[in-house]
Amino acid sequence: MTMIINESLRLYGPAVGLLRKGGSEVRLGNLVLPANIDILIANVALHHDPQLWGEDVHLFKPDRFAEGIAKATNYNTAAFFPFGLGPRTCVGMTFATTETKIVLSMILQRYAITLSPAYVHSPIPIISLKPQHGIQVILKSLHSDA
Numbered sequence: 811m812t813m814i815i816n817e818s819l820r821l822y823g824p825a826v827g828l829l830r831k832g833g834s835e836v837r838l839g840n841l842v843l844p845a846n847i848d849i850l851i852a853n854v855a856l857h858h859d860p861q862l863w864g865e866d867v868h869l870f871k872p873d874r875f876a877e878g879i880a881k882a883t884n885y886n887t888a889a890f891f892p893f894g895l896g897p898r899t900c901v902g903m904t905f906a907t908t909e910t911k912i913v914l915s916m917i918l919q920r921y922a923i924t925l926s927p928a929y930v931h932s933p934i935p936i937i938s939l940k941p942q943h944g945i946q947v948i949l950k951s952l953h954s955d956a
């Protein structure tokens with residue numbers, strides 16, 4: 811389940827970018843960032859970069875994470891950060907992933923889920939990334955008494 815959550819966060823993480831404000835002028839490789847610059851770090855771009863993830867970057871492949879995040883990213887910390895990076899990293903990260911696992915386990919113990927033919931794949935960033943037309947699924951009870 812961890813692999814599935816990580817792959818979902820890679821392709822469809824709710825936070826598509828992080829905002830930072832530069833203090834003083836700083837040199838980053840060939841770039842000189844002036845003082846007081848606003849910076850948008852688009853993690854969504856890095857999560858979809860074929861140079862980091864390979865030509866199948868757009869495919870949903872949880873197996874990428876079979877040996878953990880470090881191996882999946884080739885030990886590149888800046889390749890995958892759905893919860894941010896550094897001292898302001900998301901304080902709800904463990905809570906959010908644990909809650910997701912509990913809720914998914916509870917649903918999957920009771921229902922088989924298939925995607926409805928009505929579903930239209932259209933992720934859209936409106937503050938956070940969300941499915942523009944919702945996610946229509948069909949739940950089939952696994953228990954005859956439910």
Ligand code: HEM
Nearest residue numbers: 823824825828892893894895898899900901902903905906
């Ligand atoms: C899948 C769910 C979530 C995602 C993808 C997410 C993502 C993020 C990201 C990208 C940041 C900014 C980190 C940075 O600037 O480096 C952040 C900050 C934060 N998140 Fe989350 N978050 C999630 C759930 C939660 C939950 C459930 C809580 C609270 C229970 C939470 C509380 C916070 C707080 C308080 C901050 C600000 C931390 C700070 O500025 O020091 N988040 N989150």
